[in-house]
Amino acid sequence: MPRPRTHDEALRGRLLDRAGELLSQEGAGALSLRRLATDAATSTTAVYSLFGGKPGLVRxxxxxxxxxxxxxxxxxxxxxxxxxxxxxxxxxxxxxxxxxxxxxxxxxxxxxxxxxxxxxxxxxxxxxxxxxxxxxxxxxxxxxxxxxxxxxxxxxxxxxxxxxxxxxxxxxxxxxxxxxxxxxxxxxxxxxxxxxxxx
Amino acid sequence: MPRPRTHDEALRGRLLDRAGELLSQEGAGALSLRRLATDAATSTTAVYSLFGGKPGLVRxxxxxxxxxxxxxxxxxxxxxxxxxxxxxxxxxxxxxxxxxxxxxxxxxxxxxxxxxxxxxxxxxxxxxxxxxxxxxxxxxxxxxxxxxxxxxxxxxxxxxxxxxxxxxxxxxxxxxxxxxxxxxxxxxxxxxxxxxxxx
DNA sequence: AGCGGTTTCATAACAGCGTCACGGCTGGTA
DNA sequence: TACCAGCCGTGACGCTGTTATGAAACCGCT
CATH class of the missing domain: 1.10.357.10 (Tetracycline Repressor, domain 2)
Structure with a gap:
């Protein structure tokens, strides 16, 4: 049986919050996956698991x-x-x-x-x-x-x-x-x- | 005496023309200095000599x-x-x-x-x-x-x-x-x- | 309880980007 | 003719998004 998707909701929230902060405070140019991942204490791969990529996050x-x-x-x-x-x-x-x-x-x-x-x-x-x-x-x-x-x-x-x-x-x-x-x-x-x- | 600026006007025209084509036909994402330089049979450095960089070209x-x-x-x-x-x-x-x-x-x-x-x-x-x-x-x-x-x-x-x-x-x-x-x-x-x- | 299948996510690599230090070549000036 | 400022090709640096690989965590099942 496929395991149901149990994404880390806390991580998801942290990424979205920090992404919004970076965007609002420093603009679109400051919103890079590496910086976002570092700030959220994770790696860029998490963005791909949770959102499918950067466009999915921005969506x-x-x-x-x-x-x-x-x-x-x-x-x-x-x-x-x-x-x-x-x-x-x-x-x-x-x-x-x-x-x-x-x-x-x-x-x-x-x-x-x-x-x-x-x-x-x-x-x-x-x-x-x-x-x-x-x-x-x-x-x-x-x-x-x-x-x-x-x-x-x-x-x-x-x-x-x-x-x-x-x-x-x-x-x-x-x-x-x-x-x-x-x-x-x-x-x-x-x-x-x-x-x-x-x- | 400093030599007066003798930019290659033909090269300048080629770069601008090709940049306009790339932009119009494939969008802003297709306008990269490497591709532009290749298409214009030059190198990316020419853009810096002639326009000071990509923003200068876009200007x-x-x-x-x-x-x-x-x-x-x-x-x-x-x-x-x-x-x-x-x-x-x-x-x-x-x-x-x-x-x-x-x-x-x-x-x-x-x-x-x-x-x-x-x-x-x-x-x-x-x-x-x-x-x-x-x-x-x-x-x-x-x-x-x-x-x-x-x-x-x-x-x-x-x-x-x-x-x-x-x-x-x-x-x-x-x-x-x-x-x-x-x-x-x-x-x-x-x-x-x-x-x-x-x- | 323990196993097996499945998903999540860290590591590390890849291709592409703008930019720039270096250096050979060119061509107007003295 | 000798010079040398300027143009521009080569190659490198740090950055980007993306992804192949693999380890760990989790779920349902027996």
Whole structure:
């Protein structure tokens, strides 16, 4: 009979914790299997037993990262105004990215060369954005937003991700008040999807 | 007297051409100095003489990439309607990125680990976006756009870059008509910056 | 209790990477 | 013509992810 898989859960946790620390504190370049194994008092082979290799390990960090992002987005309280909620979601998204830029780079920046998320992992990324879809659906139902086919969610995700990416990569003009510009850009984009009312 | 620098311009051109080919055809992972040197019938040391190292070589590709992007954007003819021009610029931007995704990854994706563009290189990126600034300025002067402090350009660049990034990384939902959704999202965002007129 | 099959993980090696010290060759300068 | 700064080929160093090998630990079974 094949012995059931009895991986060392403590070792697994240690590796994942330390990998997250290395990534967050020193960036993707510092996340090498040898250093990770040394820091976790094991050898590089353990990573292959537990995760199948470096990409498998990074996949866990990737999924965890979207889990955290989803938690932060779900924590945004509804104000009753879908347009306002949308902007607040965007602000929370940016805060999450700025809180751990290297982790954000793993999610969207292709920071680790050998790693490409599979479809199942990408599914986690979409699940994290459920609050965005919820707010838009509410707004459409209330007649505030004009979206008909889900394109609005794509557009909102696009501008949020794009601005955060540009900021993290240092491509925004120096001296710009990023927080203010970010919020204004989000409000403008939201306005473009908002049904004109007699305000 | 020190002899003036008499770099082998032919060798320099061969290296840059082949580096661009390797990057475009097989991605950032295929761009190794050893392979590049072999393909160009030289040795890796030549890259250090001519470019100072791999980051220096990639810097040339980076600048060239923005030069091409700028050329494509400048080729977009003005229609007289700034809002329409803005969308067309966005479409040209996407076409440029899709034409060479790996090159786009060098520009914005951090595809090559050791490479971070210096300020002068980043300046080239902003220069390539001059047509965007021009269209917005025209729109503001004509009273079509409501931007006052340049935030609109940041927002437009953000949504364009964000959507293109998500598309290239495979994060958009499968089955989506990307071209149509992209253009609709751009029109909505533009509408959010457009002064309401009695249409 | 003790055995056998199976998995985990340490050791050590391999190929590939960017980088650089060394040194021969080249070609403009004096 | 003699010189010598600069280019670039050779070879090495330390790093990376990966893997073949083998010992030890563990499970279910008799």
């Amino acid at each position: 866990e960090l990737y999924v965890e990262a979207f889990h955290r992002l989803g938690t932060r987005l779900r924590a945004v309280a509804a104000t009753g105004d879908p347009a306002e909620d949308l902007v607040r979601l965007g602000v929370a998204y940016r805060a999450s990215a700025l809180a751990d830029p290297h982790l954000y780079a793993v999610m969207f920046g292709g920071a680790i060369p050998g790693f490409d998320p599979d479809d199942a992992a990408v599914e986690h990324s979409r699940a994290a954005l459920a609050p965005l879809l919820g707010v838009i659906e509410t707004g459409v139902r209330e007649g505030v937003f004009t979206d008909t086919d889900g394109t609005m969610a794509v557009g909102c995700w696009g501008i949020v991700h794009g601005l955060v990416s540009l900021e993290l990569l240092g491509n925004l003009p120096p001296g710009l008040d990023v927080a203010a510009a970010y919020e204004r850009a989000l409000r403008a984009n939201t306005a473009g999807w908002t049904r004109p009312t007699g305000t | 040339e590709l980076y600048v060239e990439a923005f030069h091409r992007l700028g050329t494509r954007l400048r080729a977009v003819a003005a229609t007289g309607d700034p809002a329409e021009d803005l969308v067309r610029l966005g479409v040209a931007y996407r076409a440029s990125a899709l034409a060479d995704p790996h090159l786009y990854a060098v520009m914005f994706g951090g595809a090559i680990p050791g490479f971070d563009p210096d300020d002068a290189a980043v300046e080239h990126s902003r220069a390539a976006l001059a047509p965007l600034l021009g269209v917005i300025e025209t729109g503001v002067r004509e009273g079509v756009f409501t931007d006052t402090d340049g935030t609109m350009a940041v927002g437009c660049w953000g949504i364009v870059h964000g959507l293109v990034s998500l598309e290239l990384l495979g994060n958009l939902p499968p089955g989506l008509d990307v071209a149509a959704a992209y253009e609709r999202a751009l029109r909505a965002n533009t509408a959010g910056w457009t002064r309401p007129t009695g249409t």
